[in-house]
């Protein structure tokens with residue numbers, strides 16, 4: 094087959110991190126070459142990039158419906174105190190929304206099934222579905238939803254071992270299909286594996302024309318020309334839950350000549366997504382809605398194109414007509430102050446209106462960084478799908494108190510309720526990872542809307558984490574933080590109490606003594622994998638994320654003693670505390686391993702080694718006085734308080750949270 098002539102020079106395809114230009118809707122149909130197809134690591138620049146967002150339909154309501162074995166066609170809502178937090182689709186047909194009170198909802202639909210969310214009450218180890226739970230004494234539990242959510246994530250992980258999954262919220266996940274789809278293209282079209290000997294530009298030659306795509310059964314394909322295909326009404330159809338998850342309209346557009354290899358990639362992702370959604374439905378009983386497009390921003394928008402129980406596909410060719418009529422204030426990030434400012438400044442409301450504004454003009458008014466708004470309006474989003482660590486580094490149980498605490502003696506009740514939630518969550522996490530151990534327990538209290546204080550202490554390792562154990566650590570912190578509550582000297586008006594575990598880490602099962610837990614731990618799987626695959630820059634970035642908590646400095650030649658700094662990245666470091674040299678395992682010392690990966694591995698090894706010293710110190714303390722000390726006693730680097738905040742400039746001032 095003769096290769097397709099490039100429609101523009103290949104170099105023009107590569108925008109990288111460069112700014113968007115006037116011709117941006119042009120990059121919707123980049124030339125896709127053999128080099129692109131064969132490359133293993135193009136990241137967000139990949140012209141065959143495919144991302145999906147999968148969102149569960151009326152999630153909490155579905156969880157309750159499945160848990161109670163209720164017919165999914167019956168109208169059902171989940172209640173929290175006297176408000177609604179989830180409304181299933183049959184109930185939405187009665188005009189019931191999440192904004193309403195339970196009384197109004199019952200008026201609209203007398204046969205409404207109402208389930209109050211589970212709550213913790215003092216003295217119970219587990220949350221329950223009690224009669225008449227009261228916000229003055231009980232605390233909401235989302236544990237069941239969290240658990241169900243993890244089951245869904247597991248189906249994605251098992252269904253797509255080479256894909257990247259990012260849990261975006263309790264019922265949403267982004268899925269990066271780029272790698273599995275690329276593998277599948279090469280599998281289905283093996284002739285693409287080799288650059289043809291007569292290809293004029295070698296690997297930079299464009300791929301041959303793509304095959305015809307049969308979209309039937311793959312989902313709702315958003316039309317390139319919505320008016321001519323007449324399917325714009327799809328958006329209004331909320332349907333019922335009985336349709337086949339992988340089915341859709343299979344709209345055949347009037348523009349098959351526009352079919353590209355990216356469309357092939359989208360169609361393969363749609364097949365895989367449909368299978369996983371079907372798995373979720375049959376194994377767990379939940380229906381989902383997914384959006385499949387070239388990046389996260391578009392995938393998220395596309396997911397709500399037709400709900401429930403559907404998947405929609407946004408081809409690159411359909412992006413301009415999809416985005417132009419959209420009210421831009423509906424777009425995430427443009428819904429708040431920034432969107433308002435744009436609407437006022439230009440007296441406009443749709444994305445199409447804003448396209449007329451030049452990049453220079455926008456940057457003059459909203460600062461340099463407004464380039465991202467410029468790009469988003471053109472369907473460009475370079476953010477990555479970032480897999481999160483399997484282990485939650487922190488767990489927090491928090492209660493807003495409708496009736497503030499005015500006496501210290503009232504704290505105990507809430508500490509016990511919060512301790513029950515933490516005990517349940519930690520013990521549950523330990524079911525699949527028995528070595529989990531939080532290094533610290535933290536108590537936070539808030540008075541009014543301004544003053545928040547916290548106090549933390551090391552949390553002693555025990556095999557059995559009980560409510561009593563956590564509550565007594567919490568009580569101790571309460572005494573230190575709040576005092577014994579002489580209201581005459583210390584007026585108290587606490588309206589939020591939270592108890593959290595921080596620094597939750599893994600120890601190897603079956604090891605003896607606390608010191609042993611860290612010495613032989615292997616590097617995390619994720620790290621080993623990234624090493625095999627040649628390194629992933631973002632993981633270095635995430636190591637440096639201040640939100641991740643205290644980190645050692647990973648600069649070469651820093652105090653940790655990375656040796657041979659001048660001769661490249663070392664495979665070991667010298668520990669100042671014990672004077673020992675700690676080596677990377679052989680698999681990561683290989684010459685073929687990239688520098689970034691090795692720095693990352695060394696950093697992980699060093700944190701782990703620090704943990705070992707920390708554990709030793711803890712063990713000594715426990716042996717000598719049997720009680721946890723303030724974590725400040727440890728000489729682990731502690732994150733300094735955030736720097737004095739400068740007044741936000743440019744676009745930032747529109748994004749600041751109050």
Ligand code: DCP
Nearest residue numbers: 148149150151152153154178179180263264401
């Ligand atoms: N949720 C909540 N309060 C909110 C929004 C959501 O408690 N203000 C909870 C209840 C929802 C769950 O989070 O079931 C997921 O939120 P979604 O926005 O995805 O809403 P649903 O899944 O309920 O409905 P949809 O089918 O529109 O996704």
Ligand code: MG
Nearest residue numbers: 148149151264
């Ligand atoms: Mg949802």
